[in-house]
Amino acid sequence: MSIASPINLILLSLFAVVIYLQFRPKAPVSLPKGPAPVVYRTFVPTTLLEFNGEGERGVYLAVRGRVFDVTPGKNFYGPGGPYENFAGRDASRGLAFQSFDKEMLTEDLHGPLDDLKDLEPEQVENLQSWEERFLEKYLVVGKLVAEGDPEAPKS
Amino acid sequence: MASGNSILVQLDNLVAEVFADWSTSTTIIAGALVSFLVFLFVNSKDPDIHPFLLARQSTAFFVRQPGETAGYRSLETPHGFPLRAGLNVKEPGAPKWTSGRKGDLRDIWKTAVRGPVGDDGQSTGKAGKIYTVLGRKAIEHQLDQITQEMNVIGKQLQSFKAKTVAVCLTDSVEHLATIFAGAFYGFRTIIIPHNLEPNALSTLLKKSEADVLIAEAGALDLSLVAKSNDQLSHVIWVAKLGSRHMDWNDVPADVQGRLGVSVWHELVDEKQDLEGLEVPSWEPNTPTPSVTTVWQSASGERELIEYQPENLVSAVAGLIYSMPRNQRFGSSDLVLSIDSLSRSYPLCQIMSALFQNASVALNSVAGEGVDFALATVGVSPTVIISSSSTMANYHEKFMKPHSGVLSSLARWVHSRKLDAGCMPSHGLLSQVASIGPTAELSLDKLRLLCVSHRFDADPKGRLTSAQLTDLRIFTGARVVYALTGPRVAGAISQTNVFDYRRLSGPSHFGPPLSSVEVLLTGVSESNELEGQLTVSGPAVVSGKTSLPVQARITDSNTLDLC
Numbered sequence: 001m002s003i004a005s006p007i008n009l010i011l012l013s014l015f016a017v018v019i020y021l022q023f024r025p026k027a028p029v030s031l032p033k034g035p036a037p038v039v040y041r042t043f044v045p046t047t048l049l050e051f052n053g054e055g056e057r058g059v060y061l062a063v064r065g066r067v068f069d070v071t072p073g074k075n076f077y078g079p080g081g082p083y084e085n086f087a088g089r090d091a092s093r094g095l096a097f098q099s100f101d102k103e104m105l106t107e108d109l110h111g112p113l114d115d116l117k118d119l120e121p122e123q124v125e126n127l128q129s130w131e132e133r134f135l136e137k138y139l140v141v142g143k144l145v146a147e148g149d150p151e152a153p154k155s
Numbered sequence: 156m157a158s159g160n161s162i163l164v165q166l167d168n169l170v171a172e173v174f175a176d177w178s179t180s181t182t183i184i185a186g187a188l189v190s191f192l193v194f195l196f197v198n199s200k201d202p203d204i205h206p207f208l209l210a211r212q213s214t215a216f217f218v219r220q221p222g223e224t225a226g227y228r229s230l231e232t233p234h235g236f237p238l239r240a241g242l243n244v245k246e247p248g249a250p251k252w253t254s255g256r257k258g259d260l261r262d263i264w265k266t267a268v269r270g271p272v273g274d275d276g277q278s279t280g281k282a283g284k285i286y287t288v289l290g291r292k293a294i295e296h297q298l299d300q301i302t303q304e305m306n307v308i309g310k311q312l313q314s315f316k317a318k319t320v321a322v323c324l325t326d327s328v329e330h331l332a333t334i335f336a337g338a339f340y341g342f343r344t345i346i347i348p349h350n351l352e353p354n355a356l357s358t359l360l361k362k363s364e365a366d367v368l369i370a371e372a373g374a375l376d377l378s379l380v381a382k383s384n385d386q387l388s389h390v391i392w393v394a395k396l397g398s399r400h401m402d403w404n405d406v407p408a409d410v411q412g413r414l415g416v417s418v419w420h421e422l423v424d425e426k427q428d429l430e431g432l433e434v435p436s437w438e439p440n441t442p443t444p445s446v447t448t449v450w451q452s453a454s455g456e457r458e459l460i461e462y463q464p465e466n467l468v469s470a471v472a473g474l475i476y477s478m479p480r481n482q483r484f485g486s487s488d489l490v491l492s493i494d495s496l497s498r499s500y501p502l503c504q505i506m507s508a509l510f511q512n513a514s515v516a517l518n519s520v521a522g523e524g525v526d527f528a529l530a531t532v533g534v535s536p537t538v539i540i541s542s543s544s545t546m547a548n549y550h551e552k553f554m555k556p557h558s559g560v561l562s563s564l565a566r567w568v569h570s571r572k573l574d575a576g577c578m579p580s581h582g583l584l585s586q587v588a589s590i591g592p593t594a595e596l597s598l599d600k601l602r603l604l605c606v607s608h609r610f611d612a613d614p615k616g617r618l619t620s621a622q623l624t625d626l627r628i629f630t631g632a633r634v635v636y637a638l639t640g641p642r643v644a645g646a647i648s649q650t651n652v653f654d655y656r657r658l659s660g661p662s663h664f665g666p667p668l669s670s671v672e673v674l675l676t677g678v679s680e681s682n683e684l685e686g687q688l689t690v691s692g693p694a695v696v697s698g699k700t701s702l703p704v705q706a707r708i709t710d711s712n713t714l715d716l717c
Contacts, residue, residue, distance in 0.1 A: 005176035011184045018188070022195060026574065028656050029206035030710060036683075037225040038218050139218055 041142045043067055044152050045090065045109040048144060052088030053078035062090040062144040064127070065113070068134050069141045090144060092116055096127040112146045202576025204479075204653035212651060213666035213712040223676045224684060224708060229669040231476060239472045239669040240465065240693040242510065247276025259443045259464040260338035260506070263471070264305075265434050267509035268298045271486045280486045283514040287327055288491070288533040289396075293516065296328050299432040305332040306430040307423050308391070309340030312367060315389050315415075321345040321365035323356060323375075326496045326517040329393045329419055331505075333369055334496075338443040338464070339435050342367075345447045345459070348497045350522070353379050355457065360384045363447060363459055369393060372403045372418065381410040393419045448499055450641035453611045462499065462644050462696060469693035470503045470645025471510060473670030482603065482633070482652050484538065488513035489600075491536035493545065495522045500607035500637060503645040504540045513538070523609075524548065537600045543608035543636070544616035546626065554625050569628040573655040578633060601632040603652070608664070610640045610647075610688070610704050610716065617716070620658040627655065638664035638714060640688070640704075642696040647671060647688070648714040663715040670694035673714060675706055684708040685717060 043060075048067065051060035058071035059078045070077040077083045083091075085100055093114055094104035106114045119127070145151045208230070216234045219225040232238050241257025244266075249255070251274065256262070270282035285301065286293045312320060320342050324330040330346075337344035345363045347356060349371065357380045360368065364386055372392035381387055392403045403418045447461045475483060484490060490508040494501040496517070508515050516534045518525075523542045527549035531539065569579040604626060608617060618626075623634050633653075637646035650665030667673040671694050675686030685707040691699040705717040 003180045005178065005181070007173050007176045008178075008181050008184055010173070011181065011188060015184070015188050015191070018191065018195075023571075028658075029210045031207060031210040033710075034211075034215065035217075037215060040218050040220045141218055 038069065038139070038141050040140075042151055042153055043142050043144045044147045044149075045106070045113075045144070046147070047153075048090075049088045049109065053084075059087050060141065061086045061088065062092070063095060063131050063134060064092050064116070065144050066131075066134075066140050067142040067144050068138040070134075070138050072138070090114060092127060095130040096123040098126060110147050113144065200575075200577045202653075203578060203655075204576065204651070206576060209651060209654050209656060209711060211712050212654075215708075215712065219674075222678060223689075224674050224678055224686060226672045226674045227667055227708065227712065227714075228672050229477070229666050231669040238469075238672060238692045239476060240469050242468050242472050242475075247272065256439055257465065258468050260335055260446075260467065261434075261437055261443065263468075263506050263510045264302075264335045264338075267512060268302055268434055271512045280512070283486060283509070283512050285328055285331070286489075286514065286516040286534055288516055288518040288530075291533050293534045294396075301328050301332050302434055303427055303430055303432050304328070304419075304423050305336045305339065306435065307426045308332065308419065309336035309435075310426070310430065311391075311417070311422055312336065312342055313340050315367060317342045317367040317389070319343045319345060319363060319365045320367045320369060321347055321360055321363060323347040323349050323351070323368065323370045324393055325349050325371065325519040326492065326521040327393070327519060328517070329369070330496055331517070334446060334502075337446065339437070341444055343444045343447065343461075346497045346502075347449055348451070348495060348522075349374070356380060357383050359449060359457060359459065360387065367391065369419070371395070372398065372401075377414070377416075378407040378409050381407075381414050387414065389415045389417070391417050391419055391422070448497055448502070452641075453613070458641060460499075460641050460696060466644040466694050466696055467503065467506065469670040470499070470643075470668070471507045473668035473694055474503055474645050474649070475507045475511065477635075477649050477668050478652055484508045484511040484513040486512045486514075488537045489516055489534060490514070490538040490540065491516040491518065491531065491534055492540040493518050493521050493525055493527065493530040494540055494542045494607065498523070498542075498607075498639070499644050500605075500639045500646050501540050504605055508538070528553065531598065535598075535600050538603045538605065539601065539632075540605045540607075542616075543606055543618050544612060546604075546606050547616045547618055547622065550618075550622045550625060554622075554629055566625075566628055570624060570657065573624060573627060574657065576653070576655065578653075578655070579628065579631070598630055598632075601630055604630065604632050604634045605637070606634060607637045607639050607646060610638060610702055617661045619660060620656075620662045623662050624655070624657050636662055636664060638716070640690065640700070640702045642700040643671065643690050644694045644696075645670065647673065647690050650713070661715075663709050663711075663713040665713050667714065668694070675708065676701065682707075688714075 048060060048062060051057050053059040053074060058069055059074055060067050060069055061077060075081050077087055083100055085102055086094060089105050090113060093116060094100060096119055097104060213227045213229055214233050215225040215227050228234060242262060243255035244258035244262045245255040268282060270278055271280040273279045282298055285296045322330060322333045322344060334344050345365055347359055353376050361384055366386050367389045368387060369391045372394040394403055399420055404416055406414060406416050443464045445461045445463050446467060447459050450458045450460050490513050492501045492505055496502050505515055516536060518530050520530055524544045527545050572579045618636060623636060626634050635649050635652050637649035639646050646668055648664045648667045671690050671692035674689050676689050678686035688702045688704050688706040707715050707717055709715050
């Protein structure tokens, strides 16, 4: 009997495969990169309007100058949701009055922001509790200034 | 049907034919194959940490400012949670769910003296000890005696009405006692490196407005220092063991009358009967004074950096919790620092060792560039704290030239183990591997090397990934590699203790500690993960600092210098 019989060859090649599997170089584990962070930016009412949930972009809304990314709550704030009027708009007055009507929005997008000076203490409190909830739940991705504000980005 | 049958029959014949050739040699081969498989199975071990945890070691915030990267944080303290600000000190018997105090240096010393205790406040072991290593011999100190010395010196300094005490000593118990006395007896401590020239020391004393200086007897020209430091009112000499018989109370003629001189061991001898061995009691949440260290940058400039106690405890907590539970210092550990206590990383690591009831060894030659082999004789430590330049030097001198066949083989076997994510054990192979470079050392018990790198240190001293692997293999110890910077107590970031990955080039510095948040500023659009290093958090003096260095975030979300 020679060593080079078929069964020996089969076993030897099996051995070689096992050894190769054991000693082959392994690349270290790498995870796919997470989504790139959103860049904080300064909005004016017209640029904020682009983020009303229609199309590819997310849903943003502003509360007292802070812009929140409410995309995770798209069912509420996006098109077709109960709060859809707020998408892409300054929602401060609406939240303070607990009202989702169109009248609550600042009509003139090129004008100054709503200064909310006429709110009753109860409404201010209301607004504050909304704001706290938003800060807990959603990310602040920018701030809202009026058009012509020194901080506003130059087109 | 018939054809199918005939194929089966043919196959059967073929198998029968093949097996008909079975012989002794076949049995041997089959036996070898089976025993190899059994060997693999028995030897297979889960990696020390899940590879995914090494693939993404810190979390980035979801929003970033223009021109900056997002903030990066340790996995322990993700965004939305507060960064680690304190030691969570609880009084014995406090309910488990209550959150503890941040603590300060007094808590660290008290915990060290008290020894390890269980949740119920019952002692579970003996308190650690402090050793001072002088050449080949180590002197053992009981913590009680050091408390007593601390009480004597603290009271004495109080009677001097000392506000700011500069300590310029080699690493020693007196050095440590002064730092803790500062917290208990209410004076600012300025830690000045001991090897400065008199003029530089004098300038630093002036700048820090120190009114008391504690220095090594005979190491300093007093008239020169006193001449330009009118605010200095007392000097306490610390005499070495061999020179205690001499009279050090002499005051140079030109400063007589305005400068008082006393000697540490004489004060202790005189007053020790008056002072107890007990740690002084204090009101929790009363503030303690700051500790100032000197940051010597590459250009030779020296900057005084005043760490508030909050910065220090935050850094100590960050360093403690950066280790998984089973790797933290414990009462069975002996932590040797061969890097000077005047630098914040070794200082905070020694504090964390004391807080975790480990024994501590201080070496009088400790510093940034010391001979690793010489500095580690005398004691048999389980943990060594060292600087990157010391380790780079040691690797260059001892490990690199060591390339015998046997140790190369052992190195290969071990590096395969490391690649699989397991730390090779101190077995026969590691004995073989360490025949050469570490044989003269007393490193049998070594389990952890803590190496720190100054952000502005000589880039030649930066350790490469391969060097870290060599250190792991030849010393048999795990390695953590930290990045330090001025105004950041402890470290900015530190590698994961289980991160054995062998990457190319200089090693990264791991994820940020849980006491800081890191972000890079001035990033370009083309390379969004490279910019100037900015560190913020409770461990940072005044909350935030920017370091003049370009850093980058690696693929595994760790910090690296460019």
